[in-house]
Amino acid sequence: xxxxxxxxxxxxxxxxxxxxxxxxxxxxxxxxxxxxxxxxxxxxxxxxxxxxxxxxxxxxxxxxxxxxxxxxxxxxxxxxxxxxxxxxxxxxxxxxxxxxxxxxxxxxxxxxxxxxxxxxxxx
Amino acid sequence: xxxxxxxxxxxxxxxxxxxxxxxxxxxxxxxxxxxxxxxxxxxxxxxxxxxxxxxxxxxxxxxxxxxxxxxxxxxxxxxxxxxxxxxxxxxxxxxxxxxxxxxxxxxxxxxxxxxxxxxxxxx
Numbered sequence: 358x359x360x361x362x363x364x365x366x367x368x369x370x371x372x373x374x375x376x377x378x379x380x381x382x383x384x385x386x387x388x389x390x391x392x393x394x395x396x397x398x399x400x401x402x403x404x405x406x407x408x409x410x411x412x413x414x415x416x417x418x419x420x421x422x423x424x425x426x427x428x429x430x431x432x433x434x435x436x437x438x439x440x441x442x443x444x445x446x447x448x449x450x451x452x453x454x455x456x457x458x459x460x461x462x463x464x465x466x467x468x469x470x471x472x473x474x475x476x477x478x479x480x
Numbered sequence: 481x482x483x484x485x486x487x488x489x490x491x492x493x494x495x496x497x498x499x500x501x502x503x504x505x506x507x508x509x510x511x512x513x514x515x516x517x518x519x520x521x522x523x524x525x526x527x528x529x530x531x532x533x534x535x536x537x538x539x540x541x542x543x544x545x546x547x548x549x550x551x552x553x554x555x556x557x558x559x560x561x562x563x564x565x566x567x568x569x570x571x572x573x574x575x576x577x578x579x580x581x582x583x584x585x586x587x588x589x590x591x592x593x594x595x596x597x598x599x600x601x602x603x
Binding site for chain 1: 510511512513520524527528531532535541542543544545546547548549550551553557562569570571572574575
């Protein structure tokens, strides 16, 4: 599900037990250093906004950032809100499962709506 | 092993089968959005320089970035050169082991020496 897009980037919701968004460049690039400065700024500014909004709304234990692209060799940044009670904490979401998910989270829809509005203001 | 430091950041070598560096802020912060702009710029500029130098020197399949801090709640960015023949590819380095490491890599020491020189020029 795409929750925001402009001429440089788009943001997708990742299907997960935790709040997890992915920021893609509109044009595909393999590595972050191949993007021009405007695109990189859009990626990082968006990541920071998502982080700040997640911290306020979900009050997570920690925010996690990752940009791998090993399977899909195209720049995208994962931003995840992590909780002590999520299935993998303190492991990364790609690590070994630690427990059954038991975090109590506020609903996602109002967060996504508010975030999309703030992103439109950012750009 | 610290390979570079200035007033804002320091860079450490992570003990791994792959080229893997970690960039820390000198002052501890929990989240990237809590760092001021100068520190964040230093982190990202350093990460980009490391990526570019790794791409040239090691010719990896992909560069991976990550900033978790779940166990150590202090901002640090991992930059990793990934290879089809490394133990985890295409999984993240925190994922399930896929094979015995079989990549042929050039020596690390000249890379670290050259990188440190370029970082001193960057700042």
